[in-house]
Amino acid sequence: MIRLHNLSLQRGPLQLLDHVDLTIHPGHKVGLVGANGAGKSSLFALLQGQLQADSGDCQIPAQWRIAHMQQEITALERRALDYVLDGDTRLRELQQQMAQAEQRQDGAAMGRLNAELDAADAWTAESRASKLLAGLGFAEDEMQRPVSSFSGGWRMRLNLAHTLMCPSDLLLLDEPTNHLDLDAILWLEGWLQQYPGTLLLISHDRDFMDAVVQQIVHFERQKLVLYRGGYSAFERARAERMIQQQQAYEKQQTERAHMQDFIRRFKAKASKAKQAQSRVKALERMEELAPAHFDSPFHFSFREADKTSATLISLRGAELGHGDKCILHKVNLQLVPGMRMALLGPNGAGKSTLIKSLSAELPLLSGEMVRGENLAIGYFSQHQLDSLDAKASPLLHLQRIAPEQTEQKLRDFLGGFDFRGDRCDEPVVNFSGGEKARLALALIAWQKPNLLLLDEPTNHLDLEMRHALGEALQHYEGAMLLVSHDRHLLKTTVDEFMLVADGAVTPFDGELDDYGRWLQEFRQRQQRNSLADTDNASAGVDIRIDRKAQRQAEAAIRQQLAPHRKQAEKLETQLGKKQAELDAIEQQLGDNSLYEADAKDRLKQLLADQSRLKQDCEELEIQWLESMEQLESLELQLAIQG
CATH class of the missing domain: 1.10.287 (Helix Hairpins)
Structure with a gap:
């Protein structure tokens, strides 16, 4: 087991842990949560022997094999499949020893190594590595490509597969879902549920933690508090303690009254029915969740648009794609005020292509797009983080789009995104991915959009900011089209789903759990088709079935x-x-x-x-x-x- 006894840990002048005790039993799956900089990653370093405790003991079985996901990867020319196989270092050592024994023609060594290779499942290693890559979204031909040919996000997927390939007793995963889509996350959940060793997981995806872990360790005020259950159970337990504080209670009651008033006034009005239903959803969950977030540094809203149009944007018979490659055919889609929609579909099916086309980042290959006279789009995508001016501060970014506003008003607005004091004036160049994402959202929120196009807005955001974004989207009165792997955000902010698959965009009549089942059937269908294609190719003739x-x-x-x-x-x-x-x-x-x-x-x-x-x-x-x-x-x- 892992046992911390009276342990203190300090990094420079910052005290991370102060005389803490913690016991984690073999086979347990534990989520680590807490504010950024609270010491979660430092605990990982401590368990790997990269850090030493300032006082107290950190006990871990000496024979345990530890697998840890690296956050960076070198642009190797090595084949992706070989890079994943390299994760099993013991297997690679045995293979190297076997090659040397064969070169020496050492029969005794070859016999011994054959037995060891058999015990290490060497003969199924390539098949297991291929399954890991397929589960994480790699096509068969992509497995043969060099690591250097993949983008940063896909290299992180390779890192994850490399880590999972390593036989381990303790698995340390730090934000493994950051660069995954919903399909890969669902696959990873299943893999981790079957993992027999001890798992320590840092994640900002609450639904993912609920599905995988059985305990939560909360880093709070230099102490470690162990809670039984997943993240939702932790949040409820913590809320029960915090709700006793009068300040949190008064804030919650004010928000409830505001929502109830909105529901009372607009529930019967057709044009506001969906927004009212969203408030009902938020109200149902507020009593349970809001107290756990009363101390959040984030609290913001999307400013209401000055004007709108009856139809914001519509596609008619549109062909969408890149260059000469058509990905989506004959797309008919109309976005109107109050529509709150999410896109579902397998990796590479065209969800981002659709959003880029609606934002005019990609031109239509054919067909028609009609944009409303008063259309005001707020568009968020990952590449926008790179387009921020590295030399400009958050305040300067906002001043450029709102030169008529007072500096104090802009600072107050940025404060809702946790840019306060000197942080408002610092250049973006040294900001983390999460800080850049918060700034990009702040710029969108200020510009009064009546249509939000959001492509994975929660990447890099911590749990508190994700909660604040969800609350802001609940109150947002415009139309929204969302692509996200964060199921909690999808469940609490959208009213309908569209399925992007097989070159088409169609309504999805179901909930997220239904999508998980659809995805499983889709994969089985693909596998059957692949087998059938292989059989047809090998036959080379029309198959006549007896x-x-x-x-x-x-x-x-x-x-x-x-x-x-x-x-x-x-x-x-x-x-x-x-x-x-x-x-x-x-x-x-x-x-x-x-x-x-x-x-x-x-x-x-x-x-x-x-x-x-x-x-x-x-x-x-x-x-x-x-x-x-x-x-x-x-x-x-x-x-x-x-």
């Missing part, structure tokens, strides 16, 4: 399905029982009294039981996974036959 033989093959597969399904269910039941026993043991191990001198025998017995149950769980899980793979293979064969 229906009788096909029916016989289907019947044979169905006969195999039943026992495999029964075996998988049996193993899953056994695994569930063992896991429940293990959870009960680990809950008992959380009792601090066990570590007193007079409880050594009980502690020894519990640790022995824990070790036995973990081994049982691992063996059952391997058997269950093998059974599920066989079952999925049979089901896929049956689907292809059909």
Whole structure:
């Protein structure tokens, strides 16, 4: 287990941790949350031996293998697939030793190394690396490209795959979803849920943490506070403490009264119905969430547009794409005041292409775009961060678009984005990605847009700023088209979804959970089509199907399905029982009294039981996974036959 005892940590003049205690048991998945600079990344460095505690102890099993995601990657000429395989350093060492043994023609060494390679799953390594890359959005041909050919965001995906490829007992992930789209995040959630080791996760994606972690460690006022459950449970527990403070309560009541008044006045008015419904959503969640954010440094709103148009923008029979490449065909879309819409779709399907076309950043290949007379677009995309004037301060950026306003008014507005005092006057060149994103949003909010086009606005934003952005969008009265991997933002700010897939833009009749199921079916369909294309290419002729033989093959597969399904269910039941026993043991191990001198025998017995149950769980899980793979293979064969 990981154990911090009376530990203090200081970086320069800044005290990060002051005599803290923390115990993390093997196999637990823990999220780390707290303000920027509170010490989360420093704790990672401490666990890796890169930092030393100023006092106290940091205990971690000496034999544990630690995997940590790097935040930078060199522009290598190495093939992407090989770079991911390099993550398994033990495998690479064995392969190098085998090459040397073969060169020496050392039969004894070759025999020993073959056994070690077998134990390291060397023969499936390339297949496992390919699955990691596919899950993170890489096409098969892209896996063969050199690392240097990818952009920064895609190199970070390669770094993540490189880290996941490393066999580990402790996995340290710092903002792994920052450069992922929703599809890759859903895949990563599933992978981490199956990860058998101990996971420490720093993330600003609350839904991702809810899906992955079982505990939260909060860095607050140089202390560490452990909460059971995911981020939502942490937020509720913390809110219960904070709500006792009168200041937070009074602020919440004021906001509730404002929303209720808006709902009362506009719920029956057709033109305001969607905004009123959004206030209802915000009101439903306010009692639970707002107290946890009363001390946020962010509080802002999008200024209301002076004018609007009945139709803000419309596409008719539009062909959208880049250069000569058409990505979306015959797009018909109309954006009107009050519309709050999000785009869903697989990576590369054309979501950003659609937003860039609406913003006029990309010209239409054909078709018609009609823009309302009073259209005022607020457009946010990641490339805009790079277009900020590096030498100008936040105040100067705002003065350039509002020269008639007083300096104090502009400073007050920037304060809502946590640019205060001297920070208002500092040049952007040294700003972090999060600070640049906040400034870009501030410039948009000031300009009174009646249509927001937002392409991944939460990248680089911390939890407090994401919450403030969500609140501002709830109050925003214009139209909005949003692309985001932040499911919490999508759930609380939009009223409808559009699906961008297979070259078309169509309404999506469902919620985000339905999209997860649609995406799974989409991937299975792609896999079947890929297999079918491979078969057709190898045949080189039209395939004539013998229906009788096909029916016989289907019947044979169905006969195999039943026992495999029964075996998988049996193993899953056994695994569930063992896991429940293990959870009960680990809950008992959380009792601090066990570590007193007079409880050594009980502690020894519990640790022995824990070790036995973990081994049982691992063996059952391997058997269950093998059974599920066989079952999925049979089901896929049956689907292809059909």
